[in-house]
Amino acid sequence: MEADTIPKLLARNRRLYSDKVALREKDLGIWQRVTWKEYWDHVCFFALGLRQLGLNKGDKVSILGDNCREWLYADLAVQCSSAVTVGIYPTDVASQVKYILENSESRFIVAKDQEQVDKVMEIKNDLPGLKKIIVIDMKGLRRYKDPMIISFKDAQVLGRLLHEQEADLFENMVKGARSEDVAIIVYTSGTTGRPKGAMISHRNVVAMIRGLAQVLEFRQKDSFVSALPLCHIAERMFSLIFPMWAGCTVNFAESVATLQEDMSEISPTAFLNVPRIWEKMHSNIMIRLQDSIFFKRWMFRAMLPIGERVADLKLKRKPVPWFRKILQGVAYLLLFRPLRNHLGLLDARIFVSGAAPLSPDLMKFYHSIGVPVRESYGMTEMSGISFMPLNSEIKIGGVGKPIPGVEFKLAADGEILQKGDSVFEGYYGNPQATREVIVDGWLHTGDVGEVDADGDLRITDRKKDIIITAGGKNIAPSELENSLKFSPYVKEAIIIGDRRKYLSCLIQIELENVAHWAQNNRIVYTNYKSLATHPEVRKLIQAEVDKTNANFAQVERIKKFTILDKELDQDDEELTATMKVKRASIEKKFKELIESMY
């Protein structure tokens, strides 16, 4: 049987790795292991349980909740039944959940805990198509007497009974999954308008991973920590698709709050995250450093330039002289090793940033401490990653070459077009939107980029985000924004200036770090608002803005800025579930504030 679908890959792994560890989850303070054989059994029982509850081929099943083992069991069980999984962000509010359940015509929903079940209970009367709510963690749900609710375990018991009667049934179901079937629907985060459900087939997924595996070379011994939401395509790749391909181990943290400590216990071999987290890790180091003793600060200041110098040479593909190698070795022992250990990145060999551009300063910092992070380019509509530099070709600001199996070209206006087997099947129930993005087999990404002399792609920005000032100059706001966000005091920056005389900026301060700074400088404040409006804080941010301005040409400089007096929030429609700012909505919401700067 050729492994052309994810369920078949699971069957293969069960044969190949049977007693090796597939999943770990920290539960009751101990890392609990699940072998590939047990993994298969869990999926088998749940798939048959769903069948008993009335799941048919082609039905949609939504999963709502934080990452856990059961999330993956449910996802695979649905795919093994030739049905379709829809992931919903655990942070979505009831109305957003309703939209996705309605739009995807889900018949079942797997909900993690009481918090998520409450959202579904609120809206279930408007959803006649919904048949069952399957709950993973029944804590606090004993009083709920609704016949629609069934626990995950009970569903598995139903499946086990069926399995005892018909032992071959599940294997036949796995064989029955066809590569052209839609496997998952991933709702795009939707920085503009309503989220759209991108249909991704087994064929797409396998094409993507086949190409990417040639660039990243996964091994069976690799282990990942599942940190981003699983409904996002990036985490789906790391937690589901890569392990299926190469037999790697996936680890789940005890809770969202303990992620950092659990990371250092596991020390994963590969780490993918969004720029927001890379920024956060950097600013944590900088703030902790301010609090440490003089000797440590001195060490950091003395050792970091050594790493910077070596990283520079490496990035320029120049040989590193022997004395620099020795210095680097000393710096590694004294600073870089403990630092990486603290971050939980000691054993890691693959570091990827994706989903949004990473600031060059940040990238340089990580390369200096021996964490060669590389930027990749991907999107839901390409079933994940489509551009990834080889380890030897990492470049600051570049996303490398397309993975094998993907073709690309630039349109006349610089828009990136891509083609290949990993281009998605279309938006669910929205052929109009599909026709707009796939024209003659080429996927129109909506991103603008350019190709350098080595043939590497460099992403400029989102096509619709490009600012054209009143003077006619094209400016990519993300460059400026990322430069600002490199400061530990700036959490979010939104550059304004389309068809205006000059650039201005809305800034959200990083509460934790600015509060820390305020304490050290004896500035009295009560809450976020009073801190954000404090004149001394304005001076602090002004200095950060000036630093950024110094690196840019006159027309690209920020003339005025305003510190937002509220924190941007997903519930207020200002951020997407992946913490990207919704530019259009923010510009509308803070219209008066913006006008006051012109």
Next chain:
Amino acid sequence: MDLLQIKDLSLHFGGIIALSNLDMSVREGELHAVIGPNGAGKTSLFNCISGVYPPTKGEVFLKGKIISHLKPYEVAKLGIARTFQNIELFSHMTVVDNLLLGCHAHMTSGPLSCAFFFGKAQRQEVENRLHVEEIIDFLEIEKVRKKVVGTLPYGIQKRVEIGRALAMKPKLLLLDEPVAGMNVEETEDIARFILDIKEERDITTIMVEHDMGVVMDIADTVTVLDFGSKIGEGASAAIQSDPKVIAAYLGQ
């Protein structure tokens, strides 16, 4: 059946009457709130139940067995655990150690096997740790598991104190002002936990609390004290409209 019965209980400190002729009973599985103005005798009542003060007159029965003459540690062993109005944790110990200490009342191994940590002592320690980890999971304090209690914020310390009481595997839990000094969010969390303690762990709870919102939302029965005597008892809705209670609390 009544889990706890208090008959004609009085407590005097010299001329001061803290409790006088109090009768009260708590059903199994109930969430029973005790309210009253400051100095009404609520904490004195808790101290009588848990054996800190021997009552001047009257008896306390747990499952029909008289407990009012027992020492606090004997009462604890019978399955009554409590938290305190001001946090009484061991502030230089970690959260896990504080919780493990809660299990101590039920340990049966001797000093020798404890000293060498073999046999029964080892087995019991492992069981206790598992029990404590379940409580940590239940109260969602994984993040602070190994932190020293003194360094934690007040709201979390309160939660750890409830955890220590739960570690005693109580039949009856006494909570003395569990949400005092908390913000709205922390209050909601604790109220949720108290409900879960009742529903998930089947533990009967008596709660002293001033936050009327919480009391009226979650309590099954409310007893109102004033100057050491009971002035009202019943379901929360009935209590809210009782003129005597309104008089004692709000003044006429």
